[in-house]
Amino acid sequence: MSKRTKTIIIALTGMLVLAFGIYQIPRVNEAIVWRIEKFTLYAKNTINPPGPVPTALPVTPQPTASLTIPTSTVVANISATATATLPPLPAQASIPSPEYEKQTPNNCGPATLSMALHMYGWEGAQADIAAFIKPVTGDRNVNPEELRYYVRTQAGWLNLEYRVGGSIETLKRLIAANYPVIVESVTSLDPNDALGPTDDLWAAHYLLLTGYDDSAQSFTIQDSYHGADLKITYSQLEEEWKPFNNLYLVMYFPEFEEEMKILLASNWDPNVNRQNTLAASQADSAKNPTDAFAWFNVGSNLVYFDRYEEAALAYDKAREIGVPLRMFRYQFGPFLAYFHSGRNDDLLVLTDYARGVTEMSEETWLWYGYGLYRKGDNAGALKAWQKADSINPQFFEDQAKNAIKLIQ
Numbered sequence: 198m199s200k201r202t203k204t205i206i207i208a209l210t211g212m213l214v215l216a217f218g219i220y221q222i223p224r225v226n227e228a229i230v231w232r233i234e235k236f237t238l239y240a241k242n243t244i245n246p247p248g249p250v251p252t253a254l255p256v257t258p259q260p261t262a263s264l265t266i267p268t269s270t271v272v273a274n275i276s277a278t279a280t281a282t283l284p285p286l287p288a289q290a291s292i293p294s295p296e297y298e299k300q301t302p303n304n305c306g307p308a309t310l311s312m313a314l315h316m317y318g319w320e321g322a323q324a325d326i327a328a329f330i331k332p333v334t335g336d337r338n339v340n341p342e343e344l345r346y347y348v349r350t351q352a353g354w355l356n357l358e359y360r361v362g363g364s365i366e367t368l369k370r371l372i373a374a375n376y377p378v379i380v381e382s383v384t385s386l387d388p389n390d391a392l393g394p395t396d397d398l399w400a401a402h403y404l405l406l407t408g409y410d411d412s413a414q415s416f417t418i419q420d421s422y423h424g425a426d427l428k429i430t431y432s433q434l435e436e437e438w439k440p441f442n443n444l445y446l447v448m449y450f451p452e453f454e455e456e457m458k459i460l461l462a463s464n465w466d467p468n469v470n471r472q473n474t475l476a477a478s479q480a481d482s483a484k485n486p487t488d489a490f491a492w493f494n495v496g497s498n499l500v501y502f503d504r505y506e507e508a509a510l511a512y513d514k515a516r517e518i519g520v521p522l523r524m525f526r527y528q529f530g531p532f533l534a535y536f537h538s539g540r541n542d543d544l545l546v547l548t549d550y551a552r553g554v555t556e557m558s559e560e561t562w563l564w565y566g567y568g569l570y571r572k573g574d575n576a577g578a579l580k581a582w583q584k585a586d587s588i589n590p591q592f593f594e595d596q597a598k599n600a601i602k603l604i605q
Contacts, residue, residue, distance in 0.1 A: 362474030
């Protein structure tokens with residue numbers, strides 16, 4: 198072997214060792230893995246695109262009346278009375294913005310919560326939150342329950358509550374009282390993040406609201422994906438908030454709980470809040486019968502009250518009208534509704550579709566496993582539950598392992 202050849206081999210070996218060392222740096226590794234994952238998904242979905250969300254399988258029709266209930270007069274009166282005691286809102290209000298934190302891949306929940314926590318004196322970063330509630334980078338969704346769990350267990354000097362059926366008025370009132378608010382809404386993804394050539398680029402996204410201005414009819418938002426101190430109009434937020442049942446999260450020091458009760462009025466009580474929201478979503482679906490999100494919200498609010506057969510019918514309507522392909526990456530009420538109403542074939546069809554769109558979803562694998570188990574495929578169910586456990590072994594451990602015990 199010539200000296201020149203030896204030199205080349207040594208140089209190449211050194212470059213490989215250096216490249217391997219650089220790859221071990223967490224941020225570099227994360228960026229490379231994320232790009233490989235995006236390329237793989239795009240290639241797969243180019244060959245075999247997921248297509249639209251499948252419609253429901255035929256079922257025995259139920260009376261339309263079963264999908265509606267009268268608004269509770271007691272609930273409505275409580276809400277109106279409590280709100281009437283609150284002072285008028287100022288035309289504008291703002292809270293000093295936290296240091297901006299750009300999200301890492303699949304990390305808008307931890308990044309948004311991190312910015313909010315900084316406003317209360319917390320000194321961590323999104324990586325700390327992600328390591329606790331979504332240790333696998335490929336896990337593409339964080340539920341509000343997981344965000345609340347983190348605050349209550351890792352920042353116990355704070356409390357976090359979330360409610361549904363929020364309004365522009367509620368958001369403004371909280372901000373005016375110096376409480377930043379997190380909402381879950383829709384965002385339009387960068388085309389570079391597309392799953393494939395037929396991707397609708399529709400995705401869920403958490404936003405931190407830190408101000409409002411009635412003259413501009415807009416909120417100030419901290420958006421971990423798009424930037425700091427951006428503006429979003431009231432009307433745009435209402436439209437993009439609706440697919441997630443107008444969910445909002447607010448943190449406060451425990452000693453100010455009485456103030457929070459006054460601000461939220463009847464919606465402080467989770468059951469009354471959900472009753473209020475159910476009535477509103479039913480009225481919305483009656484007024485806008487071709488609005489898929491209105492029907493989806495009816496289903497989700499019925500699931501809360503364990504009214505699974507009615508919920509399943511509402512979800513059927515939403516699917517018939519058409520929902521975005523990523524809908525079941527973030528919302529899992531249909532899985533519960535179809536499982537508990539005995540519609541196992543619908544559960545399997547929908548979870549199979551959801552797995553094709555988002556493979557790294559512990560909730561989807563859990564319910565897919567339950568569908569297989571009910572079908573008698575114990576081996577398939579075990580694999581599905583093990584997959585769920587591997588995606589989120591910390592936060593999801595009990596649910597996956599309890600399911601596995603069914604067949605061990």
